Amino acid sequence: MGRVRLAAVGLVGALSLTLSGSGVTAVLGSGRPSPSPQLVALSRPEQAAAAERSFADDLVAALSRERDGNVVLSPASIFDVLALLAPGAQGSTATQLDRALHATGSPRQFVADLMGLEQHLGTAGGTVTMASAAWLQQGYPLGSAYRQLLTDAGAPPQIQDFRNNPDGARQSINQWVSDQTNRRIDDLFAPGTIRATTRLVLANAVALQATWRTPFPQQSTQSAPFATPTGSQSVSMMRLLAPLDYVQTAQAQAVRLPYSSGGLDALVALPNDPTVNPLTLLPELSATAVPFSSHMVALALPRFQTDTTLDLQPTLGELGLGGLFAHPDLSGIGGLPGDLRVDAAVHKAWISVDETGTQATAASGVSVGTTAAPLRQLVSMTVDRPFLFVVEDSATSVPLFVARINDPVDPASP
Helix, strand or coil, X not given: CCEEEEEEEEEECCCEEECCCXXXXXXXXXXXXXXXXXXXXXXXXXXXXXXXXXXXXXHHHHHHHHCCCCEEECHHHHHHHHHHHHHHCCHHHHHHHHHHHCCCCCHHHHHHHHHHHHHHHCCCCCEEEEEXXXXXXXXXXXXXXXXXXXXXXXXCEEEECCCCCHHHHHHHHHHHHHHHCCCCCCCCXXXXXXXXXXXXXXXXXXXXXXXXXXXCCHHHCEEEXXXXXXXXXXXXXXXXXXXXEEEECCCEXXXXXXXXXXXXXXXXEEECCCCCCHHHHHHHHCCCCCCCEEEEEEEEEECEEEEEEEECHHHHHHHHHHHHHCCCCCCCCCCCCCCCEECXXXXXXXXXXXXXXXXXHHHHHCCCCCCCCCCCCEEEEECCCCEEEEEEECCCCCEEEEEEECCCCCCCEC
């Protein structure tokens, strides 16, 4: 049974808010308190979905100009952490965050919309777990409205003594991250990244494990050439013949691979021009922008695994959020304008895609729905050069994970 296993930590490392000029921290995973029913009752998940799609397009466009090699990230993780930070912003800082997040409505309404969307994503299919958490310096006077919003959003502040034991707090937060990402990210915060001046850490974590609806037969996997930017590489090429949603545009071939439990798809896109950066294809190939139709597809896709650590400060600067790292107005969190700032923003993510299932529950979903699709012309799609891989929610097209694979054999891109 085919599987995709992903884990990501968004805005991780040192997004820690401190009074002395350090920042706020962020991560993605499971096991958080549920949002308040009162907040969810206000939600307009379709508004949050539109905002997340637009944010993902902007984020990926910025990264495509900055980054070489393999890249994997979770736009949903980064969006969620910034969305929890936004209600604490005032003045021009609030305007910058609202613009970057494509937010509509009041801060409380925006968080309510996001909570409604997260509840949908948590039941979308596969095994998707999302969680947020907050850690607060003991005795720090957090704004009452901001505290209540964090609590309503399912991330009530947990007390830590950053001032007297920053490394102990760092280890505790790292353990939470490890738990939420199935031990894939064990040491999110390096020594020294959580300081005595830290006042608040926001965290959000996401993990996904899902099996293909139609698995890639293991016996069909063979060595094949793959044209990386630096030369040809031999890869393990998986092969599948199945009815799939497919589209050919002026820019790319693209196919959707559904997961067995429904609700999630993998989008694989191959640029027609080998010199085109695959990340630039994301806005065009959203289900909201281009019509896919069912074809019998002969697909060849390399097996791959990679991870990425991203310093997001330059990227967020391109999105108009450079002020978060200078003299922002986060007085809705506490203190006076300029007291708190974001010190750093680091994102970690990991992805593994292969043809082998690992859980018995995957068997019940094998081949479900594959014989009912209307068959059209046979098309061939051989993914033998850099490509785009996206895991997205089928109903809203919200991208949970986005990856550009330049070299399937390269295990990591630092």
